[in-house]
């Protein structure tokens with residue numbers, strides 16, 4: 001009985017890990033706001049690098065590339081962008097976390113913005129990123 005339960009447990013673990021999707025890198029993604037994500041490097045631990053080009057209406061720091069750093073494990077994906085480059089410093093940072101399902105990364109994000117008086121504003125939302133051919 002004990003052996004049967006162990007065998008079943010191993011079978012379930014193997015099936016779950018085999019079905020978890022892994023993030024394709026290099027790859028190119030567009031979200032529903034028109035923003036672009038280019039992923040160009042990933043290491044053996046799942047740490048990846050890329051660029052984020054923001055085209056979302058109503059936000060600052062648009063149309064130039066910002067460095068993106070992230071981590072993926074199984075179908076989980078987490079990445080962050082510090083909105084500072086040679087062109088602009090928006091004194092803000094975004095963090096996305098979510099899951100890769102099929103050709104879509106479904107995420108929730110948090111945008112932290114430092115105000116002129118030193119306080120931090122927090123905005124939350126959802127983005128989904130579609131893998132582009």
Ligand code: BTN
Nearest residue numbers: 035056059060061083090092094
């Ligand atoms: C800022 O406005 O301070 C910097 C740009 C923030 C862009 C946000 S991040 C979450 C959301 N998804 C996008 O594609 N752009 C906005």
